[in-house]
Amino acid sequence: MNQSTNQPINLSQTSPLGGATLSGPFTQLLTMDNLPLRGKISDEQLAIIPNGGILHKDGRIWEVRNFEKLRKENPDAKVLFFEGENVCLPGMIDVHTHICWAGSRARDYAMRLAGKTYLEIAEIGGGIWDTVQKTREASVEELAKLTFEHAEKLYKQGVTTIEVKSGYGLSVEQELKMLKAIRFANEKSRAELIPTCLAAHMKPKDFDGNELEYLQHIVENLLPEVKRQNLANRVDIFVEKSAFSIDDSKYYLAEAKKMGFDVVIHGDQFSNNCASLAAEFEAVSIDHLEYADKKEIEILSKSYVIPVALPGASLGLGERFAPARKLLDAGCSLVIASDWNPGSAPMGNLLVQAAILGAYEKLSMAETWAALTCRAAKALKRDDIGVLKKGNKADFIVFETGDFREILYRCLSPSVK
Ligand code: NIG
Ligand code: FE
Secondary structure, three states, X not given: OEOOOOOOOOXXXXXXXOOOEEEEEEEXXXXXXXXXXXXXXXXXXXXXXEEEEEEEEOOEEEEEEEHHHHHHHOOOOEEEEOOOOOEEEEOEEEOOOOOOOOOOOHHHHHHHHOOOOHHHHHHOOOHHHHHHHHHHHOOHHHHHHHHHHHHHHXXXXXXXXXXXXXXXOOOHHHHHHHHHHHHHHHHHOOOEEEEEEEEEOOOOOOOOOOHHHHHHHHHHHHHHHHHHXXXXXXXXXXXXXXXXXXXXXXXXXXXXXXXXXEEEEEEOOOOOOOHHHHHHOOXXXXXXXXXXXXXXXXXXXXOOOEEEEOHHHHHHHOOOOOXXXXXXXXXXXXXXXXXXOOOOOOOOOHHHHHHHHHHHHOOOHHHHHHHHOHHHHHHOOOOOOOOOOOOOEOEEEEEOOOOOHHHHHHOOOOEOO
8 A cells, every 4th residue: 555665766767676466456547637726626537547547666656557558568577466346545634633642621511512612622621731640650662652543543544645743842941842743753654754842732821931031932943943853844833812913923934934844724713814824925725714714714825825624623612614615716725634642633544524515515525536546636835645646656546336335324444555
C-alpha cells in the first residue's frame, strides 16, 4: 500500500530499469488527476481507468494505465496481483488531527450528553486543560506509543498521510516533548506523520501572564527551538473566545511567518470572523468553519486559504457542520479532516465522518474524494501525494468492490496490503 519512498524519479526516463512492481488489475482505478482544485466537481469529472494497473519502483509511480498493456510492455516487472473486483484510489490524507495525547475525556463526553457545552466544561476543569495535565505526565516514549497506535488505526482505514498537532504540552519543554513523540511515532508508523506546532491552543492555566504574554513567550522561547531541531514547519493557533483573540493572533501569525513557518488557523468553530485574518496572513488553511456565514465564505472565495471541514468535531459536540456545499458553490476548495482528539472529536474515523458530511451537505462523491486526496494534499503543500500519476509516491489504497460509489455508500474499509 504505502511503500517506502526514496529519491524522486527522473521524469524524463520512460521506463524503470528493473526491479519494478506492477500492481493490479483494478476494476476501477481513480487517479484523482486533473481535477479542479477549487469549486464544484461532478462524479463525471473523475478520471476512472477500467482494468487499471500501477507500475512502481522504490515507492514511486512510473506509469498508471491499462494493466494488461503495462504487463506486456514490462514483462520483467514483479506482479502484485489483485484478485476479484477492486477499486484503487490514492491513500487518504488527514490534514488535521490531535492524535498525540494521553488520558481520556469520556467524562466530558458524558457531561455534554447531559447538556453542558464544550466551553462550559472547559470552565469547570475539563476540556483541553484536562488532556494537557495527562499528556504532561506521560513520558516521550509513552506518548510516541499512543500516537503510533492512533496512527495505525487511521492507516487501517486507508489514511496514509496524517497531520499531527502538538498543543497538549503548552510549555516550551512539554511542547518539544510532544513534537519529539510525533517524530518517534513517524519513524515506526506505516503512515507518514506531518507535525504542526499548536502551542497556541490555549493559555495554560499555570502561565503567569495574559494571552499575549504567553504568545510572546512561545515566540521567543519555543518557535526558535522548533526550527533549530527541525521538529515542525507548520504553526497553528486556536482563535476563539476561550483561546486567543484576533489581535493576539495577528501578532503570533506575523512572528511565525517571519520565522518561515507555514501557518494554519482553527477558526470560526463557535463564533465567526477569522476569514479575513486567515486571508491577511495567507494561512494555508482555515479549519473548522462551523459558524462561517456568507461574509466569511465570500472572503475565503477571494483568497487562497483552503477551507477544512471537520465533521468529527460537529458529531462529537452535537454541533452544526461547516457549510461545505456553500463553500464549494462559492468557488472555494474544500478539504475534509477528522480532527481526531480526545475532546471534541473522539471517534477517529475519517471516511465515515466524510460520508456523513457528504450526506448532510449534498457533496458529490467526487467532491468528497477530492477533499480526502488531491485537495487535501494542497493543504499540506504536497505535490507528491493525493494523485496517482508518474513521479508521485506509490501511495494507493484498494477496496474490495467493483464500483467506487460503494465505498462511501457502505463506508468500506480498504484491504491492507
Ligand atoms: O479542533 N478547537 C480546538 N481544538 C480541538 C479540540 C481539542 C480538545 O478538545 O482537546 C478541536 O476541536
Ligand atoms: Fe483541531
